[in-house]
Amino acid sequence: MNTKLKVSKVSKIYPGCIANDNVSLNFKSGKIYALLGENGAGKSTLVKILSGVINPDQGQIFLNDKLLKLNSPKDAKNNNIGMVFQHFNLFETLSVFENLSIDSEKNNDQLRILVNNILKKYNFKIDLDVPILSLSAGQKQKVEIIRCLIRNPKVLIMDEPTSVLTEQETEDLFLSLKKFSKEGILIIYITHKLKEVLSLCDEVAVMRKGKVVSISRTIDEELSSLANKMIGESLNKIKKMTSNNFSEEQILTVSKLNFNSEDPYEVNLVDINFTLNKGECLGIAGISGNGQNELFQILSGETLSNNGSIKFRGKEISKLNPKERREYLMAFSPEDRISQAAVPSLKIYENVALNNFKTSNFFEKGLFNERKIKDHSKKILSNFSVNTDNVNLKSQFLSGGNLQKLILGRELITSPELLICFNPTWGLDVGAINYIHQTLVKINEQGKSIILISTDNDELLQLSDRISVINNGKLSKIMSADEVNPEKLGLLMGGGLVD
Amino acid sequence: MIKIERRDETSNLIYFLTPVLAIFLTLVTGAIIFYLLGFKPLEALKFFFITPISDLYGLSELLVKATPLCLIAIGLSFCFKSNNWNIGAEGQLTFGGIVGGGVALLFYNHEGFYVLPLIILAGAIGGMIFAMIPAILKIYFNTNEILVSLMLVYVSKLLLDYLVVGPWSNPEGFNFPETRQFSDSARLPILFEGLRIHAGIFIALVSVFLAWVILFKTYLGFQIKVSGLSLKTAKYAGFKGKTMILLVFMVSGACAGLAGVGEITGPIGQLHRMISPEYGFTAIIVAFLGRLNPVGIVFASLIVALTYLGAETAQIFLQVPKYTGQVFQGMILFFLLASDFLLFFKIKFLGFKKYEY
Numbered sequence: 099m100n101t102k103l104k105v106s107k108v109s110k111i112y113p114g115c116i117a118n119d120n121v122s123l124n125f126k127s128g129k130i131y132a133l134l135g136e137n138g139a140g141k142s143t144l145v146k147i148l149s150g151v152i153n154p155d156q157g158q159i160f161l162n163d164k165l166l167k168l169n170s171p172k173d174a175k176n177n178n179i180g181m182v183f184q185h186f187n188l189f190e191t192l193s194v195f196e197n198l199s200i201d202s203e204k205n206n207d208q209l210r211i212l213v214n215n216i217l218k219k220y221n222f223k224i225d226l227d228v229p230i231l232s233l234s235a236g237q238k239q240k241v242e243i244i245r246c247l248i249r250n251p252k253v254l255i256m257d258e259p260t261s262v263l264t265e266q267e268t269e270d271l272f273l274s275l276k277k278f279s280k281e282g283i284l285i286i287y288i289t290h291k292l293k294e295v296l297s298l299c300d301e302v303a304v305m306r307k308g309k310v311v312s313i314s315r316t317i318d319e320e321l322s323s324l325a326n327k328m329i330g331e332s333l334n335k336i337k338k339m340t341s342n343n344f345s346e347e348q349i350l351t352v353s354k355l356n357f358n359s360e361d362p363y364e365v366n367l368v369d370i371n372f373t374l375n376k377g378e379c380l381g382i383a384g385i386s387g388n389g390q391n392e393l394f395q396i397l398s399g400e401t402l403s404n405n406g407s408i409k410f411r412g413k414e415i416s417k418l419n420p421k422e423r424r425e426y427l428m429a430f431s432p433e434d435r436i437s438q439a440a441v442p443s444l445k446i447y448e449n450v451a452l453n454n455f456k457t458s459n460f461f462e463k464g465l466f467n468e469r470k471i472k473d474h475s476k477k478i479l480s481n482f483s484v485n486t487d488n489v490n491l492k493s494q495f496l497s498g499g500n501l502q503k504l505i506l507g508r509e510l511i512t513s514p515e516l517l518i519c520f521n522p523t524w525g526l527d528v529g530a531i532n533y534i535h536q537t538l539v540k541i542n543e544q545g546k547s548i549i550l551i552s553t554d555n556d557e558l559l560q561l562s563d564r565i566s567v568i569n570n571g572k573l574s575k576i577m578s579a580d581e582v583n584p585e586k587l588g589l590l591m592g593g594g595l596v597d
Numbered sequence: 598m599i600k601i602e603r604r605d606e607t608s609n610l611i612y613f614l615t616p617v618l619a620i621f622l623t624l625v626t627g628a629i630i631f632y633l634l635g636f637k638p639l640e641a642l643k644f645f646f647i648t649p650i651s652d653l654y655g656l657s658e659l660l661v662k663a664t665p666l667c668l669i670a671i672g673l674s675f676c677f678k679s680n681n682w683n684i685g686a687e688g689q690l691t692f693g694g695i696v697g698g699g700v701a702l703l704f705y706n707h708e709g710f711y712v713l714p715l716i717i718l719a720g721a722i723g724g725m726i727f728a729m730i731p732a733i734l735k736i737y738f739n740t741n742e743i744l745v746s747l748m749l750v751y752v753s754k755l756l757l758d759y760l761v762v763g764p765w766s767n768p769e770g771f772n773f774p775e776t777r778q779f780s781d782s783a784r785l786p787i788l789f790e791g792l793r794i795h796a797g798i799f800i801a802l803v804s805v806f807l808a809w810v811i812l813f814k815t816y817l818g819f820q821i822k823v824s825g826l827s828l829k830t831a832k833y834a835g836f837k838g839k840t841m842i843l844l845v846f847m848v849s850g851a852c853a854g855l856a857g858v859g860e861i862t863g864p865i866g867q868l869h870r871m872i873s874p875e876y877g878f879t880a881i882i883v884a885f886l887g888r889l890n891p892v893g894i895v896f897a898s899l900i901v902a903l904t905y906l907g908a909e910t911a912q913i914f915l916q917v918p919k920y921t922g923q924v925f926q927g928m929i930l931f932f933l934l935a936s937d938f939l940l941f942f943k944i945k946f947l948g949f950k951k952y953e954y
Binding site: 453 | 813814816817818819826827829830832833834835836837
């Protein structure tokens with residue numbers, strides 16, 4: 099059985115961003131194809147188009163030369179396109195078999211025979227009658243795969259399948275995928291992990307900023323060439339704006355920090371060590387979902403690490419909560435500005451009051467000092483050029499850029515010694531991005547320090563004095579911004595090593 | 598294709614008017630139900646909602662019923678506002694009644710000004726301690742407070758049952774499942790001769806005022822509000838989440854306990870099996886009908902109290918079961934939730950869209 103899948107000139111445009119730009123790809127059964135790219139490269143959009151979740155603005159998809167109309171995930175299923183998402187769609191309290199029978203037209207006896215055959219054929223060891231919640235992540239993924247196999251798929255799409263798996267489980271998965279491929283199932287494997295591309299796949303298409311930039315056979319590639327393609331050459335052109343004259347005084351020392359999460363979708367942090375000097379900007383790069391969130395939360399005190407120490411200006415702060423850390427002059431700007439850094443339905447001055455210091459006297463003897471908070475808020479609005487002076491406005495009516503200015507203003511107006519920010523310019527327009535970058539540079543010039551966790555490499559190279567890369571919960575060695583090049587960055591982000 | 602979208606903004610006026618709309622829809626549906634049962638709808642509604650409060654005695658009864666509802670709902674608003682789902686106010690009321698009643702029985706042959714305050718204090722503490730159980734289990738073992746608080750209702754009811762039948766039953770009571778009558782010093786003073794309305798109403802009014810100050814004017818109230826809107830933000834701001842869970846449950850439990858002790862030292866005057874006609878559950882409706890706002894809760898408690906009275910008159914004049922009252926309470930909640938849905942979301946009818954490739 100030969101399967102040909104053709105993606106022809108597919109484009110998808112979102113307001114302010116071209117997610118897929120004239121993407122054309124050809125897939126044939128018998129091979130495993132990798133779709134490689136960093137965040138926002140357009141991989142997920144393409145996958146969603148292939149699985150019928152979204153419709154492309156332009157372009158067609160052909161399966162064995164037949165034009166496909168995929169208006170819903172059901173259409174994709176009916177055309178024998180199977181899909182295993184990064185996050186599982188299983189009912190935790192139902193048994194494996196019940197989960198499988200939900201969207202199957204077969205009667206239970208037929209289905210059980212079919213599933214047992216699949217289990218035997220691929221040597222999957224799963225008890226069909228235990229609830230999903232008792233399974234490991236790898237087993238849950240197998241259930242998802244079995245769900246696809248029941249429908250005799252011609253195409254199987256795997257979206258970042260190894261992010262929740264252990265090494266052993268990853269090896270098992272690769273063996274199964276190779277077996278499927280031999281049997282004529284066309285496999286499209288989406289990842290940002292370079293090593294997996296080389297060890298598993300036959301061909302690799304690299305995407306960057308919505309475009310397919312290269313299609314090649316993996317035997318012609320190596321880690322460094324893939325890294326270069328994934329990150330792009332443009333980085334070299336960007337010059338850092340800040341001067342390197344930060345002082346030798348260490349303001350923050352993080353040592354032997356570990357974090358084991360109970361949530362399987364969170365990343366465990368492993369042995370995090372770094373120091374930060376006064377007036378320095380330390381950039382932390384990485385593909386999103388590699389532990390940035392967890393690192394931010396542990397540095398801000400929202401989550402506490404299992405062990406290790408965080409010393410800030412000589413004081414151990416690893417057991418303090420965010421409010422207590424703020425009293426020691428730390429400030430935090432989280433990635434999720436809409437539902438974490440501020441509450442949309444609260445007024446501007448109420449959102450300012452979230453950052454309540456002992457010295458700010460927002461609450462005198464426990465009572466709300468509305469006038470004081472409003473005066474303080476007005477100061478933030480004018481100092482940080484937010485385009486309103488109405489402190490009674492609900493925050494939901496601020497644009498992303500103005501909201502971010504408000505949040506940064508709230509955090510910075512107390513002149514903190516250290517600002518930790520996570521994707522501060524995510525989703526903003528150019529004007530707002532410039533303003534925020536200038537603000538960050540100004541902080542450094544005033545001798546204050548910054549930890550900039552970002553998935554935007556241009557931004558990191560523009561602002562950071564030193565850069566480290568986080569991959570799967572581990573920090574790479576810290577490099578001076580001058581010695582960073584696209585190849586090194588790409589290798590580290592893709593899980594490789596540099597000397 | 599039908600699409601449901603969140604509305605950008607809902608005005609405050611409409612936010613407080615939808616409960617009125619919900620009550621109106623309840624009346625219309627009630628009229629239809631009465632019509633289907635073979636009554637004249639308007640007359641039936643008059644028996645239900647007007648006859649009960651057409652004299653002084655009726656008004657006094659309305660306040661007697663509204664007092665515990667208001668008190669409990671005030672306490673519940675602290676929990677609900679901060680995303681803590683305390684469903685067990687009935688249990689906290691009962692336990693407050695047990696502890697307060699225990700103290701009252703201890704002093705059954707004492708007279709003195711100190712007796713009543715002691716009983717009230719004991720009742721509040723009883724309710725508070727009982728509410729701390731789900732809070733502590735939630736904090737340390739991540740249990741679901743809805744289940745725990747609900748199950749504890751039956752624990753306290755059975756405990757009350759055991760006490761009034763067994764060790765605390767009146768020695769001269771011919772084995773009726775009830776305790777001795779409390780002494781006069783253990784009773785809340787009656788406000789008007791011949792009516793049942795008692796001083797408990799002042800406790801409710803003071804709690805309304807305190808709740809308003811705490812919720813709208815203090816740092817604690819601000820923390821409760823933020824936690825209710827976004828737990829993520831509360832965590833980011835560094836609010837002490839666990840302490841707050843405990844605190845709101847304690848406030849809620851204390852209010853329910855006060856309501857319980859207000860019943861036994863007010864209209865009842867002793868402990869028996871039925872110290873509350875499920876005030877603790879009905880107060881959940883009151884809290885939401887009042888928009889978790891202390892002033893709103895005052896009005897809501899009066900309206901819901903009326904359904905209790907209406908059910909009694911309807912039972913007498915229309916020979917319908919008194920559970921009609923619960924039907925009306927259920928309808929109010931149903932219509933409130935339904936109109937809330939339309940308040941926060943809009944439904945769009947799109948028709949079938951064709952996609953071009």
